Amino acid sequence: MANENSTQQPSSPFDPNKNNLLSFLDFSVVKSWDDVKTKFHQQMVNGKLFKKNFGVCIGFDERSKHFAYELFDVLSKRKKIKPDDGITLQQLKEFWDELKRDDQETRLAIFFDLCDLNDDDKISKEEIETILKWTASANNLKSIENQIENYASLIIKEFDPDGNGSIETWKYVAIPMLVYTSEGIYTIIKKQIYEVKVLKATVYSKNDLVALRLEKPKRFKYESGSYVYVNCEDIAACEWHPFSITSAPDDEYLSLHIRNAGDWTEKLVERFGKAVEGGKITKIGGIHRQENINDSKWESGEKYPKILIKGPYGAVTQDYKKYKVLLLIGFGTGATPMISILKDILNQIKTHEKEKSTDENGESKFKKAYFYWITRTEESFEWFKGVMNDVAEHDNGRVIEMNNHLSSIKREGDPRSVFVTILQNIQTKIEEIDFISRSRIRARHGKPDWETVFLKLKKEHSGKIGVFFCGDSSFNEVAIKCRKHSDDSTQFEYHHEGT
Structure with a gap:
């Protein structure tokens, strides 16, 4: 049984009945108008104070300069002053007096104006x-x-x-x-901390990744795309690291896929690698997979490192339910939040839960979900092979279209990959299994042609399409295509989650 360790929540520093609810000024830095006036004469140019020096005059440090810029614009607007013209000493005094007014209504109005950047009376x-x-x-x-x-x-x-x-x-x-x-x-941020029992651990070749199946704590509710922070006291008692949940909300367990990508994750994968020594070893192609066997020590969790989780936390991918058409893109382990979404959709397909799979008009909530997974190594396909086969068996492309790309292979049609294509065709006829992905979902060659992808979606669908990308933030081609191909007929709404 998972242990629940509730954390004490802090009391709010704000009391609506007191005047400290909002204070724009730090009187420990600038104590009086005389201090402000002195700084004005130090910073002025031709008798005017400009936006870039406003923060310094009222006691803001360098880190708050962007806030000071916004505040200057808001106060200028309230006084009907053009911000670019700068302000006089008298106008600065008016700003100062308004900021220090003992009137919460005024302070809240200024705060709202700071938030309402386009003046449309909503945020x-x-x-x-x-x-x-x-x-x-x-x-x-x-x-x-x-x-x-x-x-x-x-x-x-x-x-x-x-x-x-x-x-x-x-x-x-x-x-x-x-x-x-x-x-x-x-x-x-604090959330609740749970000590969770490890039900199963699978370590993939060369200690590249560990897949964990964890006992799901009571009252632990999350949505597809959520993540948790993970702690392993054996490695570092005070370190917490975020990982996407790859199980679906309706699953009776939690699953995480953690790749060896740094000091902490390397130690975690190594510890689980030692824990499963003596367990079942599976070798498919060049891929080694070792997992626990059913003995009393593994079943009790004694052989595994102690794992704590904190969460769940929301992620941008949780917005996927707003859309009837989805484009899900994951690079490497960036596939993990997308896998949870696919499992959620697949569970709805398998169980035919009308309250989840249809809207109030009886129409399907999800018309289509296009999944693109781009990875550099064929070993990676083993991580989610079960999900791939499940999609192929129960959906067969009706709602979910799977596109698994191995970027190390030359594009189809390239002379250097012709025989790879031939082998895939032969193997699929014999076993209905792709020899690269080792699943019923065929591995595609190279990276996707994003221009073709977006043109296809635009031709087949109208309205809003939710585009969810998880991968290196330096890769911005998808975001560029979203802007390029959005128009009055089709809108590609881009959401990015970093890895």
Whole structure:
């Protein structure tokens, strides 16, 4: 049974009944108007103070410069001043007086104007992302900086229960939003810690990856695309590392696929490699797979390292249910959040759960899901072979189209890969198994031709198509194609999750 160790939640630093709910000024840095006036004369040019020096005058440090820029623009707009013209000493005094007014209504109005970047009286997810960027910079918080899109989705989800895509009634949400940003996000980050039993471990050749099947804690609810932080006390008691959950929400277990990609993961894979020594070894082609056998020590979990998980946490891929057509793209282990989505869709196909697989009009919620997995080594296909075969058996391309690409192979039609194609054709006729992927899903050669992919989707579908990409953020070709091929008829909405 998984142990649940609840963590104590912090009290909110904001009290709506007190005047410290919002304060734009740090009086420990700039104590009075005289200090501000002195800095004005140091920073002015021809009697004017410009945006780039505004933060310095009112006591902001370098990390808060982007926040200071936005604040300058908001105050200028409220005073009907053109920001690019700069401000006089008298106008700076008016700014100062407004910022230090003991009036929460005014402070909340300024805060909302800071958030409402396009002046449409509502706050969109994109605007929240911008806010979180200067929040992360001002507070030197890498934890927010690296998860901006995820956290923006969480905030929108919290304050937009009707799914409008924006926060519209600011007076009613401004105070709880402020409490949320201090307490709610902290609660999300803290979450709950579980000690979980390892039900099964499989280590793939050359200690490249370990697949873990874990006991699912009670009341542990998550959506496809979620991730957890993992801790192994044998390696480092204080280190937590994020990994996508590859099981579907309805599965009775949790599964994780953890690749050897650094010091901590190397040690984890090595420890599980030692734990499964003496277990069943399977060799297919050049791929070695070793996993536990059914004996009392493995069944009790005694042979495995102690594993703690913290979560679950939302990811951008959780938005996939908004779309009837999906384009799911994973590079290497970037396939892991997509696998969870595929399992979820497949479970709905297999069980015919009407409340999940159809909308209120009785129409299929998912018209089509196109999955593209690009990997450099054929060993990788072994990681999710079971899912591939499951899709081939139960769906047969009706809803899910699988495209597994081995980038190390020359494209089909290249003289250097002709015999690979011949072998695939022969082997498939004999066994209905692709000899490269070792599954019923044929491995394709080289990387996808993204131009062709997008043209095909645009020809076959109209409306919004959800494009979910997980891989190296430096690869931006997919994002470029989304912009290029979006028009009034078809809109490719791009979501990126880093690996």
